Amino acid sequence: MKGIKADFALLCDEDFTILKEPALVFDEKIVEIGEFFNIKQKYPNIIFNELEKNTLLMPGLINPHTHLEYCASSGLLEFGDFITWLNSVIKNRDELQDRISDEIIEDKLKELLSFGTTAIGAISSFGLDLNPCTKTPLHVTFFTELLGSRPDSVDILFDEFKQRLRAVFDKSSQNLTPALSIHSPYSTHPILAKNALDIAKKENMVVSTHFMESLAEREWLDKGEGDFAKFFKSFSPYSKPFCSGMDFLTLFKDVKTLFTHCVFANEKELDFIKNIGGSITHCPVSNRLLGSGKISFQKLKKMEISLNIGTDGLSSNYSLNLWDELRAALMLHYDLNLNSLAKELLLSVTKEAACALNLNEGSLKVGKDATFIALSIPKTTKENLPIQTILHTKKAKKVYIKGEEIDV
Numbered sequence: 001m002k003g004i005k006a007d008f009a010l011l012c013d014e015d016f017t018i019l020k021e022p023a024l025v026f027d028e029k030i031v032e033i034g035e036f037f038n039i040k041q042k043y044p045n046i047i048f049n050e051l052e053k054n055t056l057l058m059p060g061l062i063n064p065h066t067h068l069e070y071c072a073s074s075g076l077l078e079f080g081d082f083i084t085w086l087n088s089v090i091k092n093r094d095e096l097q098d099r100i101s102d103e104i105i106e107d108k109l110k111e112l113l114s115f116g117t118t119a120i121g122a123i124s125s126f127g128l129d130l131n132p133c134t135k136t137p138l139h140v141t142f143f144t145e146l147l148g149s150r151p152d153s154v155d156i157l158f159d160e161f162k163q164r165l166r167a168v169f170d171k172s173s174q175n176l177t178p179a180l181s182i183h184s185p186y187s188t189h190p191i192l193a194k195n196a197l198d199i200a201k202k203e204n205m206v207v208s209t210h211f212m213e214s215l216a217e218r219e220w221l222d223k224g225e226g227d228f229a230k231f232f233k234s235f236s237p238y239s240k241p242f243c244s245g246m247d248f249l250t251l252f253k254d255v256k257t258l259f260t261h262c263v264f265a266n267e268k269e270l271d272f273i274k275n276i277g278g279s280i281t282h283c284p285v286s287n288r289l290l291g292s293g294k295i296s297f298q299k300l301k302k303m304e305i306s307l308n309i310g311t312d313g314l315s316s317n318y319s320l321n322l323w324d325e326l327r328a329a330l331m332l333h334y335d336l337n338l339n340s341l342a343k344e345l346l347l348s349v350t351k352e353a354a355c356a357l358n359l360n361e362g363s364l365k366v367g368k369d370a371t372f373i374a375l376s377i378p379k380t381t382k383e384n385l386p387i388q389t390i391l392h393t394k395k396a397k398k399v400y401i402k403g404e405e406i407d408v
Contacts, residue, residue: 001025001026001027001031001043001046002025002026002027002046002049002403003023003024003025003026003039003043003046003047003048003049004023004024004026004048004049004051004057004374005021005022005023005024005036005048005049005050005051006022006051006055006056006057006374007020007021007051007053007054007055007056007377008020008022008055008056008057008377008382008385009022009024009033009056009057009058009364010056010057010058010346010364010385010386010389011033011058011363011364011365012058012059012346012347012350012351012362012363012364013351013363013364013365014351016343016347016386018382018385019033019034019035020035020382021035021036021037022034022035022036022057023035023036023039023040023048024057024364024370024372025039025043025046026370026400026403027370027403028369028370028402028403029366029367029368029369029370029402029403030364030365030366030367030368030369030370031366032366033364033365033366036048051374051397051398052376053379054376054377054378054379055374055375055376055377055397056374056375056376056377056385056389057364057372057373057374058346058350058364058372058373058375058389059118059350059351059354059361059362059363059364059368059371059372059373060116060117060118060119060350060361060371060372060373060399060400060401061115061116061117061118061322061323061349061350061373062117062118062119062120062308062349062350062353062354062357062359062361062362063112063117063119063120063121063310063311063320063322063349063353064120064121064141064208064258064281064308064309064310064353064356064357065121065123065208065258065260065281065283065310065311065312066120066121066122066123066310066311066312066313066320067122067123067124067125067312067313067314067315068105068108068109068122068124068129068132068133068313069096069097069100069105069124069125069126069128069129069313070096070100070313070314070315071100071104071105071108071313071314071320072096072099072100072101072104072314073092073096073099073313073314073315074314076088076092076095076096077089077092077315077316079289079290079291079316080289080290080291081290081291082213082214082215082216082217082227082290082291082292083214083216083227083228083230083231085289085290085316086231087231089315096315097126097128100128102131102132105128105129105132105133106132106135106136108320109132109133109135109136109138110136110408111320111321112138112320113136113137113138113396113399113406113408114395114396114399114408115320115321115322115323115394115395115396116322116323116373116375116393116395116396116399117138117320117322118138118139118361118371118373118399118401119138119139119140119141119353119354119357119359119361119371120138120139120140120141121140121141121143121179121208121258121310121357122140122141122142122143123143123145123181123208123313124142124143124144124145124164124168124181125145125147125183126164127144127164127167127168130142130167130168130171133176134171134173134175134176136175137175137401137404137406138175138401139175139176139177139359139361139371139401140175140176140177141177141179141206141357141359142168142176142177142178142179143179143180143181143206143207143208144161144164144165144168144178144179144180144181145181145182145183146158146161146180146181146182146183146188146192146193146196147182147183147184147187147188147192148187148188148189148192149187149188149189149242150189151189151191154189154191154192157192158192158195158196161192161196162199165178165180165199177206178203178205179205179206179207179208180196180197180199180200180205180206180207180208181207181208181209182196182197182207182208182209182251183209183210184209184210184211184213184217185211185217185221185241185242185243185245185247185248186217186220186221186228186241186242188242189242190242190243190247190248190251193248193251194251197251197252197255200255201254201255205255206255206256206257206258206356206357206358207252207255207256207257207258208257208258208260208281209252209257209258209259209260210260210261211245211248211249211259211260211261211262211265211269212245212261212262212263212264212265212269213260213261213262213263213264213287213290213292214263214264214290214291214292215227215264215292215293216228216231217264218245218264220232220241221241221243221244221245221248222244222245224240224241245265245266245269246268246269246272249269249272249273249276250272252276252278253276254276256277256278256356256358257276257278257279258278258279258280258281258308258356258357259273259278259279259280259281260280260281260283260310260312261281261282261283261286261287261292261295262280262295263287263292263293263294263295264292264293267299270299270300270303270305271303273305274303274304274305278305278306279305279306279307279308279352279355279356280295280300280305280306280307280308281307281308281309281310281356282295282307282308282309282310282329282348283309283310283311283312283316283317283325284309284325284328284329284332284333285311285312285316285317285318285319285324285325285328286311286312286316286317287332288328288332289316289317290316294332294333297333297336297341297344298336301344306352306355306356307344307348307352308348308349308352308353308356309322309325309326309329309345309348309349309353310325311324311325321394322349323390323393323394325349326345326346326349326390327390327391329341329345330342330345330387330390330391338387339383339384339386339387342386342387342389342390343386345390346386346389346390350362350363351363369401369402369403370400370402370403371400371401371402372400373396373397373398373399373400374396374397374398375389375393375396375397376397377389377392377393378392395408396408
């Protein structure tokens with residue numbers, strides 16, 4: 001067994017417990033955590049790694065929604081409006097794929113570790129990120145994504161999807177878990193979605209989907225109008241929505257699902273997500289850059305819907321650093337109490353994200369995986385610790401995954 005001691009520990013548990021002068025005893029899992037004086041007496045044979053002053057222990061960060069295949073998109077895409085951005089993605093699709101490489105993705109995964117991220121949800125449209133994800137010590141929940149809207153191509157699209165999914169299962173391990181993504185209600189034919197979700201149910205897979213990200217999506221699904229109507233008519237003059245928002249949601253009632261964005265989800269849809277045990281993934285920077293507005297923290301909290309935070313991909317962000325994302329969320333949600341919001345945000349990238357992805361980490365509790373980070377923080381008080389941690393952290397000082405220190 002090993003031991004480590006710091007000035008503070010942020011447990012990220014149900015009570016948002018903060019310990020002063022804590023010690024953590026661990027092997028692959030957390031054996032005990034408590035005040036250093038008591039722990040030291042109980043484990044006299046352990047030589048504790050006593051970290052320097054102004055150091056904090058907390059669970060590793062979990063980024064449940066990112067698109068690694070777009071790590072080389074800097075400068076190519078247009079921001080400010082969702083449809084404008086989408087058109088630029090389509091226009092530059094070939095160059096986006098030509099730019100990416102295993103080496104670029106591997107470098108980004110190393111960066112993620114240096115930030116203190118220990119687990120991610122990788123949304124994979126083409127499978128270009130699979131090999132790099134098998135090499136990282138990060139835990140990767142690998143979401144093979146399905147999209148396609150033409151009824152006459154359903155069989156071809158589904159066969160190609162199953163081929164990519166089989167490749168993930170072939171490379172699955174303790175660090176790489178196969179999962180499934182249905183792109184969105186406007187881009188994925190219901191027959192395709194249902195067939196894929198049948199696989200998710202059979203294999204007990206976690207599922208992710210984009211839902212109600214933009215006003216254009218809301219108007220299209222409700223009325224067949226708005227900016228998406230113009231967008232789809234450029235492909236077919238007879239285009240119409242496949243389903244309503246609620247029709248789409250009912251497909252997910254028997255699978256554990258992360259619903260990403262939900263900025264324009266109505267109360268009935270949010271209530272359905274809550275009742276089926278779904279969670280919502282909030283991507284503040286992406287929402288701002290694509291002109292989507294902001295989700296209502298107050299409404300989600302009142303409805304007791306689980307919220308986690310992801311970076312989305314570099315196609316709609318400038319950074320994969322969750323600390324940058326948390327600072328952006330602090331500023332975006334200016335109408336909320338700052339200190340209370342800081343606590344909610346820290347839980348959203350630890351405890352809540354772990355629950356959404358079915359991971360045995362995200363809190364410093366006995367029996368959880370010993371996956372945690374040490375941070376250098378400003379000299380501060382216990383009361384100010386959450387906000388000061390978010391404001392001043394860019395990278396982790398130390399990273400441990402299942403009890404092993406990772407070189408960052």
